[in-house]
Amino acid sequence: MTKPVRLALLGCGTVGAEVVRLLHEQAADLTARVGAPLELAGIAVRRITRDRGTLPVDPDLFTTDALGLVKRDDVDLVIEVVGGIEPARTWLVEAMRAGKSVVTANKALLAEDGGTLHDAAAEGGADLYYEAAVAGAIPLLRSLRESLHGDTISRVTGIVNGTTNFILSAMDATGAGFTEALDEATELGYAEADPTADVEGFDAAAKAAILASLAFHTRVTAADVHREGITEVTAADMASAKAMGCTIKLLCIASRGPDSRGTESVSVRVHPAMIPVSHPLASVGDAFNAVFVEAAAAGQLMFYGRGAGGAPTASAVLGDVVAAARNHLAGVRTPSESSYAALPIRPMGEAVTRYHISLDVADRPGVLAAVAGVFARHDVSIATVRQASASAGPADGTGPVGRGGDAILVIVTHVAPDAALAATVEELRGLEIVRSIASVLRVEGGSR
Template sequence: MRLALLGCGTVGAEVVRLLNEQSADLAARIGAPLEIAGIAVRRLGRDRGDLPVDPALFTTDALGLIKRDDVDVVVEVVGGIEPARGWLVEALRAGKSVVTANKALLAEDGGALHDAAVEGGGDLYYEASVAGAIPLLRPLRESLHGDRITRVTGIVNGTTNFILSAMHATGAGFAEALEEATELGYAEADPTADVEGFDAAAKAAILASLAFHSRVGAADVHREGITEVTAADMASAKAMGCTIKLLCIAARGTDAQGRETVSVRVHPAMIPLTHPLASVGDAFNAVFVEADAAGQLMFYGRGAGGAPTASAVLGDVVAVARNRLAGVRSASESAYAALPVRPMGEALTRYHISLDVADRPGVLEAVAGVFARHDVSIATVRQGPSGGGNGDAVLVIVTHVAPDAALAATVSELRGLDIVRSVASVLRVEGGL
């Protein structure tokens, strides 16, 4: 079985190393040896150290490599939308099997790839696109196919999890924790995709598509990052027996007309320390799956890095290579349900709201009246001095479950009250607190 490798960066180099180190075992598992037919790169002259590969295999002509008749499987670890989309559609339409780690492309236009795979009769596998080496996507699309998944909640970005874990452990602010993450190599020089939630949103779209048999794209995902999470927010969470995590949440539900829909969102949220996801620290990932028959399942491990991602890539390579030798292909995309995505305003959630207010009689009654006007029920209220020495007070309110639009409207009206000096923070609450 001959492979075309597109990309030879951190992940691509690890794929080459593992292919070399485990060649005998891989051949035994597949029933035929794996050989690299060529490696497409941007620059031929780049120093690649002691990478165990013949330099003659490198080329800058990715499309030419894909079109070669002796290529059976195309492995793409370049990333980005274009030119990767054109390359993979070409490969799939030509009947070649494709293994990709490209979460952005799958979330942006996964439907085009699936359609091309059906047209050409090849396989499309992408385990490495979400949560690195954690075996997650194949259980969702194969092992749990006989069940009805109701909710997927996950920590799927290691950079933000490291930052928030550091803030929880040390009391540091966001900027300090990000600086530490950068120094340790957990954060990129430009961390925007991570800290603003774009990376997690792409993964949430892929998870929702598989879990609910519907095409969900990145544009369907409500996205908020962690840049506004403060040390005070984390301290408030700890005082409530909680921590803050950037969560991707995909859930089935019904809309106002009673139609079955899905809600897909990414945002920071408070979760109780007793929740299984609360103990996921450092740069680790974890995904919590709830299904009717299977109940609650947890998938945990390293969600990024060259070696873990390459492990997932090679797992897919073995699967598609065995299929090709047997003359079969995997099941096609399962998108029969075609469930619509609910707007964020209809998502049911809870809010933790911290208000700086005037410390005088009637304030709590006025604040409670705002919640009542928007049909939002208050679960708990804590009051204390503001700490500014100006005689004001702090109200910390946690709501019961309500539509997000009603909660947002409540906060908007609170901002306009004369008695409210400021809305210090607003965070969603998940996990049954």
């Protein structure tokens, strides 16, 4: 029998327990695929509790000394499923500097300080794998990192947060408001007790940074990502989207192209946006993830699957473990980080988007001319205008519009720099004839 590859597992929550279970259940297959058995050398946990006993593993493997475990001579590979910046970063840097390859699902750490991890991997000649950090079991990162390396990726558009997609899908299906849909998600276990990381878009922004780094061969961190969550998406917004043949999704959008000075640059943003129901991402329901990739030669590609959960995430972790273990046995490593392009990050104001704006306006002659004038001053071209009664039901323009009262103007623009669109909205807000701005949403997935 070949000498086993010895694994240190850091963390034994939902994902870690599933990794332990799969290592046990699929031991024969994994051995055949790797060329040697995979053996757990130790499992670092915060507290050693009795209920670990249900896992198919020797209870003596548990330790609370993660750093000690990582440093042990009989550990070949380190799997980290703890999350968070510290102490995970210290453990992983220590492991890789010692030449031990790392498999991690830690999106927050990769997005905040991926550079430190990549540098440590290069220094120690170790592999750094993190397929599980984005879109769970969907084999997305290896595709960006290897399969598409002969191509030029222009844009990545994804639904990468299951919690928010569940909430928005529920709002679309039932007409519920955000709070109501969040409550349902919490009840069903799709949202955590503190849902901030999900609903405010932090989780999606971390993933967007990782995707952009791989797609554009450029170090992108979470701080480079423009981030807006879904807490302000209302039932009225969703109804308005549906009236336009759209739905609302929390999208992460990473694109490259020339900025206003013609410099090739990268724009990365996370925000709710309307997309046409005919767009492949529109039909991605519940807690599923999907990522749409556009490349010069490959054209349009889409990846779809479960983005979270113990088993899907563990599947991604183990795929990486097999690769890292094979490399360990062969004494080689996979290509390291590719960040040669080092493209500059474009500020959000220069991102090119379209806006959908609902205005509550005074219903009198000259209103449209005044409003249109504001758009023109900011060089924003209007694609469509619909006018509806403020009191009538659906804002479909068919309701009676009573002179002298209020009216709703629904305006969709052509593409323009986000700063020009934001400035337009600001100026509209100051107009006497504009009673209020009911909603502002970006529109994606159409012609750009």
